[in-house]
Amino acid sequence: MMAQNVPTNRIITDFPAPYDADASPYKKLNFHPKVKTACSENKTGCVGLKICKAVLVGDVAVGKTSLVNRFCHDVFDRDYKATIGVDFEIEKFSILNTPFTLQIWDTAGQERFKSIASSYYRGAHVVIVVFDLSEEGTISSISRWMEDATATSTNPLKFVVGTKKDLVSQAACRAAEDRAKEVAQSLGAEYWSLSAKTGENVKSFSFRCVSLTFDAAVLRELESSGQASQKQIGAIKIEKSDNLYDRKRKMKLDCCKT
Numbered sequence: 428m429m430a431q432n433v434p435t436n437r438i439i440t441d442f443p444a445p446y447d448a449d450a451s452p453y454k455k456l457n458f459h460p461k462v463k464t465a466c467s468e469n470k471t472g473c474v475g476l477k478i479c480k481a482v483l484v485g486d487v488a489v490g491k492t493s494l495v496n497r498f499c500h501d502v503f504d505r506d507y508k509a510t511i512g513v514d515f516e517i518e519k520f521s522i523l524n525t526p527f528t529l530q531i532w533d534t535a536g537q538e539r540f541k542s543i544a545s546s547y548y549r550g551a552h553v554v555i556v557v558f559d560l561s562e563e564g565t566i567s568s569i570s571r572w573m574e575d576a577t578a579t580s581t582n583p584l585k586f587v588v589g590t591k592k593d594l595v596s597q598a599a600c601r602a603a604e605d606r607a608k609e610v611a612q613s614l615g616a617e618y619w620s621l622s623a624k625t626g627e628n629v630k631s632f633s634f635r636c637v638s639l640t641f642d643a644a645v646l647r648e649l650e651s652s653g654q655a656s657q658k659q660i661g662a663i664k665i666e667k668s669d670n671l672y673d674r675k676r677k678m679k680l681d682c683c684k685t
């Protein structure tokens with residue numbers, strides 16, 4: 428399936444680099460060769476029809492909604508409006524000329540909405556834990572958010588993102604990053620620092636996240652279609668052996684008759 432009618436700022440042709448290669452468990456430098464071949468031969472199965480799910484979690488007012496709004500609508504609102512329960516956006520991409528859709532779930536950080544928000548974690552392909560670089564206390568809750576949000580998903584991609592980079596000095600940013608990178612590493616997550624206000628790193632992070640999700644989705648699709656054709660081959664083999672068995676039995680009967 429070829430991608431059509433996708434805005435130019437949603438076209439991905441190159442594999443995006445991580446923020447810090449040492450702070451990422453995802454070591455690949457390019458799309459998987461099988462993914463590239465499948466895309467160039469237009470054989471990505473149902474990937475273009477399926478929707479992958481990304482979930483953002485984190486403490487109150489760390490900047491989850493602002494990150495989503497900067498990426499999806501290129502806007503920033505300095506007034507705080509708490510998310511009530513959950514909110515979502517749908518973003519369409521063209522990756523290696525293949526259509527890809529990501530559903531982005533922005534959850535509330537407030538404790539009173541926790542049970543509503545957590546019912547949307549299930550089946551997430553990507554979990555993004557957001558914390559505030561200018562509020563070091565928000566680093567302490569990263570692990571708890573990651574554990575909660577990944578409990579009902581199978582092997583999701585994991586990210587830890589520090590926001591409000593514009594509010595901190597370089598030295599303060601580095602100190603907060605060092606602590607958060609350690610936490611991210613212990614959780615098997617990739618680390619990013621960014622600012623929704625200035626837009627710094629927002630597109631690079633989002634493209635990285637979407638590209639890794641796409642790569643994994645195409646590989647899953649190729650694997651499941653491979654398994655399906657293996658099953659078909661198996662069925663043909665059984666059919667063939669049945670025929671052989673029938674023929675042998677017939678021969679035996681024929682021999683008995685004579």
Ligand SMILES: Nc1nc2c(ncn2[C@@H]2O[C@H](COP(=O)(O)OP(=O)(O)OP(=O)(O)O)[C@@H](O)[C@H]2O)c(=O)[nH]1
Pocket residue numbers: 485486487488489490491492493494504505506507508509510511534535536537590591592593594621622623624625
């Ligand atoms: N300076 C600066 N302020 C930011 C940034 N990101 C968010 N903010 C501000 O931080 C406040 C909270 O941002 P939100 O995006 O609403 O936070 P949230 O995590 O979605 O909050 P909840 O919905 O309550 O969980 C708002 O006043 C934003 O304007 C940023 O990168 N830089």
